[in-house]
Amino acid sequence: MIYDVAIVGAGVSGAATAWQLSHYDVKTILLEKNADVGMGISKANSGIVHGGFHHPASTLKAKLEIRGNLMFERLQHELDFPFKRTGILVAAFSEDEMPTIRKLYEQGLANGVHTLEMCGRERMLRLEPKLNPDVVGGFYAPGGGTVEPYRYVFSLVESATLNGVNLLCNWRLIKGFHDGDHWHLCSEDGGEIEARYVVNAAGLYADDVSRVCGGEIFHIHPRKGEEYLLDRSSAARPEHVIFPVPSAHSKGVLVIPTAEGTTMIGPTADPVEDKTDTETTANHLQRIMVLVRNMITGISQRDLITSFAGLRPVLDTEDFYIAPSEKAPCFIQVAGIQSPGLTASPAIGEYVKDLLKEQGLCLMEKSRFTYELRPHRHARSETPESLQRLHAENPAWTHIVCRCEKISEAEIVEAVRKGHTTLDGVKFYTRAGMGRCQGGFCSAKIMKIISRESGIPLEELTKRGGKSRLLAGKLGELEVKA
């Protein structure tokens, strides 16, 4: 069959586009090279819903950031993912920084963000008593917030697939050509997908995808950001996202109260060569600790539970590149979606949908669209009474598998049945293994549940697909040397 639209890449941009298109009578397929969706740039970032003041009104970034920000309540209501409008505080620690604060504030106003508030020292400390008392002032953006980015992508994809979009994971594009009528997209393992339109939402690899499809030649430069996660018991967790005064290349190192109750510190911003370089380093940890302790003095390295790094897909222009290709027909480029890409993503989906329409895609609204996903239930957030009712339907609801995050067997089984069959897939879907013991106690239990539900033998389970095998075999299979 020939699809109307093939979207390459199931990160936030691709998923939001698929979700938009799922409202219409078009046949859409979402193609993902990884074993699960949202596991690239979308997984490893700060999870900030930005406040609309960092970028000038002339940029596509600012336009889509402001529109995207406003769409999150509706999305959360329909798609049920962790999102909190915590508010953002940008804090200055010397009078020298105040002119930049003033500039950002005015830029926000010019962008149409009318809720920003300039704050003196007392106001800042009143809003956020955990701030370093050396703060001299700053401003408050009540419209900013935090979202769990991977949960958000899972929800977009779940709704899109519920409404008819097809999803293929472990599908890596190596070549694409237009035969005069439509596109042929070829995968590494010999698969072929035919589609009338192609959306290139391939994140770090958008330059490669454009090149192998005969589109524009451009370069994505990975810019690495390391992040460190603190336990939910950390006394230093603030109420708001705390930003420093930004530099030219980065919004700076932040203190982030995540929507799920932990505290994240980071990210750094360093250009790297390798698009798979997500290593963390000792130097950067030390740098981050110094920077965040300047903002909230109580942050302690003792509360660290894990670290990770993500890569921003940076274009030379530093703006988003979302436009129909001028070289490849019926091909929409969605590239350079770095910060504030997550915030902008709902609007990116809408914008790409409109571009497809301009390119001639016929969009007829579906007569039957399922708006609301069935809410995800979590043992950790049920009352004892409602949990008891759930137990009456399914005893697995009161079998706690992940002790640190209080995740029940029922939630893990649901994740596996929805196709998340890697340890990371289950972790990001359910939070099992994300807590303070980092899977020390529950990994083996989760692996057994995945194996039981999916039929994949224990020894063949992977952390995140590919060659990331978790075990080397059965006891007794190796020769014991004397």
Add this chain to the structure above:
Amino acid sequence: MMETIQTTTIDVAVIGAGAAGLSAAAVTAAAGRSTVVIDREGMTGGILRQCIHNGFGLRYFKEELTGPEFAQRMFVKARDAGARFQLDATVTELKKLEDGKLQLQVLSAKDGVQLIEARAVVLAMGCRERNRGNIATPGTRPAGVFTAGSAQKLLNIEGRLPGTSAVIVGSGDIGLIMARRLRWSGIEVKAVVEIMPYPSGLTRNIVQCLHDFNIPLWLEHSVVRIYGKDRVEGVDVAPLVNGMPDMEKKFHIDCDTLLFSVGLIPENELAVNAGVQLNPATGGAMVDANYETNVPGIFSAGNVLHVHDLVDFVAEEAARAAAMVLKRLDGEDAAATTQPATAGANLKYVVPNSFFPGRRTVFSFRPLIVTDNGLLTATLGGKEIWRKRVPFVRPAEMLTAELDGALLTGDGELVFKLEKEASHD
């Protein structure tokens, strides 16, 4: 109906069915107090179940046992004394009710949500392992990184191989035991890397698990980088100079597996939520000489109180704590006056943190120094009241002191300190 939440009432609720919990339950149940032991796992024994090596019980049972054997004997004692067991059950909340009773919320597949009201609670939850994230080991995040205990569980309980060639980070006892266990399973062990100038595990484990297998132990070295995108491919190891890695002298080791044995953290989140105060030096509760926390009726013993070296001491400590629980249930009030006990020079901590004047008390310590010529002393109100020669002092091994009630009279603070005795040769 199915949806109502049942409340049961009991004298003693013990949280955790490892050595500490079983030992405490055996004491309270034998005295005729209704006792329930709650554990997340389907079998009692806790971490002992996966410790299939021997070396347990020499002190407590006067014979050498494996972990499962030790656990089984402790279970039989508690069961025969009349303790009840609620397994595959997780305590999700512990709180003090207005009438002074303690309430536990328990979740299990079998019974759903249950409430247990207890007159006394013994915290015996043990520890979790410190992991790679806690110590922020730099590098990639591939498959093949395990804590030593989780690899032990995979091998000994699930019968699965965690990898084919390993480096062990940290020289804690579980890591040392696992070095030998991996070798016996056909898994190559390339090195054990320890940041301290001395091993963190017991000397006997260094000998029996490393020396006997020619496994190199790199003291004052650190893993400074993990390689591998999908699965671990190797590590860089560098010597430490004044605590900082000397990157000029780093070297590479190929391996597909990393085991972290870098310390244990008492699993006290339940206690903290119940208002129990912790001791930053142990990560366990602050307790008086009754092993009672600041929340009346909540007691603590075993590794959740402080990390022990031998399970025998865990069982003994929990039995002492349980005897105090019985006194409390018999109506004996907490003594009105307690005096503080603190750790002085070269001691990481002392447990308990206070004593009752005139009552015999057993104190436990962790030394911070290595010496073959130590002197442990106690002063009360500035006056020395007790001293003991300790010929073999290692941070991996606990020290204890039993002080008679007659010594523990007088005002002021009880301070323990450890010194290297001047040699007499």
